[in-house]
Amino acid sequence: xxGLFGSGTKDFLLSRISSLVLLSYFLLLCSFxxxxxxxxxxxxxxxxxxxxxxxxxxxxxxxxxxxxxxxTWAIGSDYITQKVVGQFSSFLYKSYRLFCLVIIVTVxxxxxxxxxx
Amino acid sequence: MKEKDNRPVFLNPLVLVTNLPIIGVSSxxxxxxxxxxxxxxxxxxxxxxxxxxxxxxxxxLVQDMNTLFLLKLLLFFISLGLTYHVLIGIKKLTSxxxxxxxxxxxxxxxxxxxxxxxxxxxxxxxVRILF
Numbered sequence: 001x002x003g004l005f006g007s008g009t010k011d012f013l014l015s016r017i018s019s020l021v022l023l024s025y026f027l028l029l030c031s032f033x034x035x036x037x038x039x040x041x042x043x044x045x046x047x048x049x050x051x052x053x054x055x056x057x058x059x060x061x062x063x064x065x066x067x068x069x070x071x072t073w074a075i076g077s078d079y080i081t082q083k084v085v086g087q088f089s090s091f092l093y094k095s096y097r098l099f100c101l102v103i104i105v106t107v108x109x110x111x112x113x114x115x116x117x
Numbered sequence: 118m119k120e121k122d123n124r125p126v127f128l129n130p131l132v133l134v135t136n137l138p139i140i141g142v143s144s145x146x147x148x149x150x151x152x153x154x155x156x157x158x159x160x161x162x163x164x165x166x167x168x169x170x171x172x173x174x175x176x177x178l179v180q181d182m183n184t185l186f187l188l189k190l191l192l193f194f195i196s197l198g199l200t201y202h203v204l205i206g207i208k209k210l211t212s213x214x215x216x217x218x219x220x221x222x223x224x225x226x227x228x229x230x231x232x233x234x235x236x237x238x239x240x241x242x243x244v245r246i247l248f
Contacts, residue, residue, distance in 0.1 A: 041175040
C-alpha cells in the first residue's frame with residue numbers, strides 16, 4: 001500500500017509524532033488557562049502577539065492537518081466500504097474525504113489568518 | 118493503486134462492542150471522540166476568532182460563555198471529547214512505543230485506570246463549565 005504520505009509506516013509514524021505536537025500545544029493552553037484565571041483580554045492577546053506562539057500555532061495547525069487527514073482516513077477506509085455501506089461506497093467515501101478536506105482547509109486557513117493578520 | 122484489502126470487516130458493531138474487553142471499547146471511543154472533536158473543531162476556531170478581535174468582543178464572548186447554556190454545553194462536550202481522545206491517545210502511545218499494557222491482563226487494568234481518570238476529569242469539567 002502506498003499510504004497517504006508515502007507508505008503505511010510513514011502514516012503510522014506521522015500520526016504518532018503529530019500527536020505529540022498536538023499534545024504539547026494542548027497542555028500549554030491548559031496550563032495557560034489554569035495559571036491565568038480569570039483570563040483578561042490583555043493577557044490573552046499578548047500570548048498571541050508573541051512570535052514564538054504564532055510559530056507554535058502555525059506548527060500546531062499544519063500538524064493538526066496531517067493528524068486529522070490520517071485519522072479520518074483510518075475511520076473512513078474501515079467503515080465506508082462496499083461490504084458495509086453497499087454499492088455507493090465509492091461515491092460516499094469520496095464525499096466523506098471531501099467533507100474532511102473542507103474542514104481541515106477551513107480550520108487551517110481561518111486560524112492562520114487570525115494568528116498572522 | 119488497486120490492491121486487495123485484507124482488513125477484517127465486522128458487520129454488527131453492537132455484538133462486537135458487548136463482547137469486547139475495555140481495551141477495545143476504549144479504542145472505539147478514542148475514534149469516536151477524535152472524529153467528534155474534528156467535526157465540531159470549526160466552532161473552536163470561531164470562538165478563537167471572536168476572542169482576539171477586540172476587547173469588547175472578548176468581553177461579550179466571556180459573557181456569552183457565562184450565560185448561553187448551548188455554548189456551555191458545546192464547550193463541555195468539546196472538552197470531554199478532547200480529554201478522552203488525549204487520555205486514550207497517551208495510553209496507546211505508551212503501549213506502542215514502550216510496550217506498556219500489551220497483554221490482555223495488564224492492558225485491561227491500564228484501560229480501566231485511564232477510563233476512571235477520565236470519569237474524574239469529566240466530573241471536574243462538568244462542575245467548572247456547566248455550573
